[in-house]
Amino acid sequence: MDTFTAIAEPTRRTILERLAVHGNMSATDIYRGFTSSPPAISQHLKVLREAKLVRVEKRKQQRIYYINPEPMKELEKWVHQFAANLENQYQRLDQILAFEKQRLLNAKEKE
Amino acid sequence: MGKTIVTAEPGKQELFITREFDAPRELLFKAHIDPNIYIQWVGPYGMTMTIEKWEPYEGGSYKFTHERDGHKYAFVGVYHEILLNERIIGTFEFDGLPERGHVIMGKTTFEDLPNGRSRLVHQSVFFSVADRDGMVQSGMERGVSDGYEKLDGILAATSHGTAA
Numbered sequence: 631m632d633t634f635t636a637i638a639e640p641t642r643r644t645i646l647e648r649l650a651v652h653g654n655m656s657a658t659d660i661y662r663g664f665t666s667s668p669p670a671i672s673q674h675l676k677v678l679r680e681a682k683l684v685r686v687e688k689r690k691q692q693r694i695y696y697i698n699p700e701p702m703k704e705l706e707k708w709v710h711q712f713a714a715n716l717e718n719q720y721q722r723l724d725q726i727l728a729f730e731k732q733r734l735l736n737a738k739e740k741e
Numbered sequence: 742m743g744k745t746i747v748t749a750e751p752g753k754q755e756l757f758i759t760r761e762f763d764a765p766r767e768l769l770f771k772a773h774i775d776p777n778i779y780i781q782w783v784g785p786y787g788m789t790m791t792i793e794k795w796e797p798y799e800g801g802s803y804k805f806t807h808e809r810d811g812h813k814y815a816f817v818g819v820y821h822e823i824l825l826n827e828r829i830i831g832t833f834e835f836d837g838l839p840e841r842g843h844v845i846m847g848k849t850t851f852e853d854l855p856n857g858r859s860r861l862v863h864q865s866v867f868f869s870v871a872d873r874d875g876m877v878q879s880g881m882e883r884g885v886s887d888g889y890e891k892l893d894g895i896l897a898a899t900s901h902g903t904a905a
Contacts, residue, residue: 637752638870702751708877713747713758715785720745720760722782723772727764730771730778 633701636681641666642674646683649697657693749877754870756877758863766851766859770826773849780805788814799823804836818847827851833865843872 636642641664648663649655657675661668675695678684682701687694749756762769772778776795784790788807793815795803799822806815815836822830833845845865852860867873 633751635871643752705749705751705874705877708874709747709749709756712749712877713745716747716758716760717745718786719782719784720762724762726772726778726781727762727768730768731764734768 633681633683633704636677636683637702639674639677641671642678642683645671645674645678646697649684649695654694654696657695660695747877749873752870754867754873756865756867756873758865759860761854761858761860763858765857766853767826769859769861770829770851773829774823796820797823843868843875845872845876 637646644663645660648660657672660675661671664671675684675686679686682698684695685698687696744760746759747756748759772782774797776792780790780792783805784807788809791806791808793804793806795805797803797820799820802817802819804815804817806813808814817834817836818832820829820831822828827850829847829849831847833847834841834843845867847866848864850862852862854860865873865876867876
């Protein structure tokens with residue numbers, strides 16, 4: 631599953647948001663925050679692990695989850711290029727607006 | 742010179758575009774409604790734009806195409822609301838997808854700024870996160886392949902700026 635499909639699911643989004651706030655959380659703490667069953671949440675954690683959006687460390691009997699922001703940077707890259715393309719288009723509009731402004735001024739002077 | 746800001750949060754079905762212009766909002770609005778002006782600035786460099794339908798009033802629709810090397814890309818939509826100099830709300834859809842139904846709802850707001858300037862704020866809402874990311878990604882790919890045309894455009898804009 632790709633990053634964006636993984637992020638799109640509301641429960642997984644909530645898990646990521648909580649991990650972002652707390653820095654790290656044990657699996658038990660994550661389960662506690664939801665009314666869904668631990669196996670259901672565990673399934674979501676598996677998806678997040680496979681999408682590399684979280685990483686897990688075993689500490690004693692606990693599994694501690696950390697957020698991994700790297701895959702989300704891909705979207706950032708796309709957005710950056712998308713903005714650059716729009717900027718090209720808007721720079722063309724800048725020229726046209728300057729021209730139209732001048733045209734209006736000239737028309738006023740003739741009055 | 743203004744700078745385009747695009748905001749697209751991961752996992753959300755919307756994106757925002759903000760850009761300031763050195764012109765009053767009445768002109769900025771006109772550039773979105775007057776087909777003779779619109780045709781001059783919308784779309785990627787090196788593509789021929791044709792407006793096939795242009796009905797800028799509530800309930801009216803539009804269709805335009807970008808063409809290069811015999812490939813035509815059509816975009817269609819319906820105007821939901823046009824509030825003079827202030828706001829345009831309507832749909833936007835790429836007509837070349839294998840299936841229909843990937844419609845985008847857009848709202849463009851034109852704000853007055855001091856010293857004869859104005860700000861454009863655009864919000865697009867998509868049916869799914871995949872639709873939104875697909876749109877952003879296709880924009881990126883186009884940008885990479887259009888590298889040299891971008892350069893041409895920047896050079897043209899620079900020489901134009903010097904002459905003016």
